[in-house]
Amino acid sequence: MSPFSVVFCGTSAFALPCLEALSGDGRFRVTAVITQPDKPVGRKQLLTPPPVKTLAQRLGLPVFQPVKINAEWKELAGKMEKPDFLVAVSYGQILSQEILDFATKAPVNVHASLLPELRGASPIQHAVLLNHAKSGVTVQRMVKELDAGPVLGQTELPLEERETTSALHDKLAAAGAALLLSTLAKPLKEVPQDASKATFCRKLSRTDGVVDPAAMSAADIDRRVRALTPWPGVSWNDMKLLETSLIPHADAYPVPCAGSTTLYVLSLQPAGKKPMQGAAYARGLRSPSL
RNA sequence: CGCGGGGUGGAGCAGCUGGUAGCUCGCCAGGCUCAUAACCUGGAGGUCACAGGUUCGAAUCCUGUCCCCGCAA
Numbered sequence: 154m155s156p157f158s159v160v161f162c163g164t165s166a167f168a169l170p171c172l173e174a175l176s177g178d179g180r181f182r183v184t185a186v187i188t189q190p191d192k193p194v195g196r197k198q199l200l201t202p203p204p205v206k207t208l209a210q211r212l213g214l215p216v217f218q219p220v221k222i223n224a225e226w227k228e229l230a231g232k233m234e235k236p237d238f239l240v241a242v243s244y245g246q247i248l249s250q251e252i253l254d255f256a257t258k259a260p261v262n263v264h265a266s267l268l269p270e271l272r273g274a275s276p277i278q279h280a281v282l283l284n285h286a287k288s289g290v291t292v293q294r295m296v297k298e299l300d301a302g303p304v305l306g307q308t309e310l311p312l313e314e315r316e317t318t319s320a321l322h323d324k325l326a327a328a329g330a331a332l333l334l335s336t337l338a339k340p341l342k343e344v345p346q347d348a349s350k351a352t353f354c355r356k357l358s359r360t361d362g363v364v365d366p367a368a369m370s371a372a373d374i375d376r377r378v379r380a381l382t383p384w385p386g387v388s389w390n391d392m393k394l395l396e397t398s399l400i401p402h403a404d405a406y407p408v409p410c411a412g413s414t415t416l417y418v419l420s421l422q423p424a425g426k427k428p429m430q431g432a433a434y435a436r437g438l439r440s441p442s443l
Numbered sequence: 444c445g446c447g448g449g450g451u452g453g454a455g456c457a458g459c460u461g462g463u464a465g466c467u468c469g470c471c472a473g474g475c476u477c478a479u480a481a482c483c484u485g486g487a488g489g490u491c492a493c494a495g496g497u498u499c500g501a502a503u504c505c506u507g508u509c510c511c512c513g514c515a516a
Contacts (some may be wrong), residue, residue: 193516198445270464359514386457423461425449433455435455436468437455437467
């Protein structure tokens with residue numbers, strides 16, 4: 154039987170394993186990749202392509218970058234064949250019903266949480282931030298309401314003792330890719346979400362990473378560092394806390410926190426400086442005139 | 444020309460109202476110690492980003508260049 158055709162919508166690094174897996178599997182055929190437009194990034198405002206675009210080009214797949222996919226859909230749809238599946242992974246734009254209906258079999262989404270928990274934009278960060286015991290990935294059939302579609306497949310993953318967002322991200326991305334393939338390869342079986350158990354997580358902003366040792370306990374700050382690094386990052390005054398611990402360490406910079414707790418900063422980055430060890434920063438502090 | 448910080452021995456910093464470079468560490472050697480990330484002694488290691496200028500003399504003042512980074516997006 155001929156492979157399932159797929160139109161892939163994705164943008165960030167989380168989507169890479171899914172795209173790579175689909176493209177490398179004989180049961181599927183990716184006919185087009187839709188991703189966000191290149192965006193100006195950094196001090197130089199250099200136009201930077203999203204990770205998915207880079208991968209798609211390497212794989213030799215046609216790439217489309219609509220500014221507003223819903224508005225440009227009519228034109229866009231004419232450029233590609235109707236696929237069996239429309240797969241959306243961390244794409245970044247809400248798809249209209251018209252687009253969802255484009256797929257002949259189903260529009261599906263890979264979401265980095267155990268739906269109905271943590272619907273929304275930042276499920277990985279929130280799983281760490283809220284100190285959840287487990288997380289996972291869900292493949293759902295997309296419906297109009299965000300992340301509310303019936304579940305097609307789910308993989309649970311326990312969180313490590315001191316789980317970090319970046320580590321969890323990679324694990325979930327890999328698990329998501331595996332789950333996506335195994336789910337789509339078999340006849341779809343839908344399990345409705347229990348909407349009454351739904352929780353939500355909003356998009357994070359830089360202010361979520363602002364921290365004040367005078368008002369927060371070491372454990373609290375440590376959890377934020379693990380959850381919000383590398384994005385949006387945790388900042389204290391003019392420096393970013395990159396890596397922290399609750400256990401004393403020779404290379405750490407001890408910071409007294411609320412409730413007589415101590416946070417051991419293993420590495421940090423003052424404004425205008427490169428990342429450095431906590432102990433190195435502390436040495437600089439002892440210099441005369443300070 | 445979006446705003447701003449910075450480039451000084453391996454690391455983090457000071458010195459910058461001009462006069463042959465210093466601190467906290469690290470490293471090497473020796474000593475003390477049951478022992479140590481502790482302590483003591485000694486030592487190696489620096490074209491002070493680069494180029495030009497001012498000066499008797501510049502890390503330090505002036506000009507230009509390169510590089511790194513924070514914010515904003």
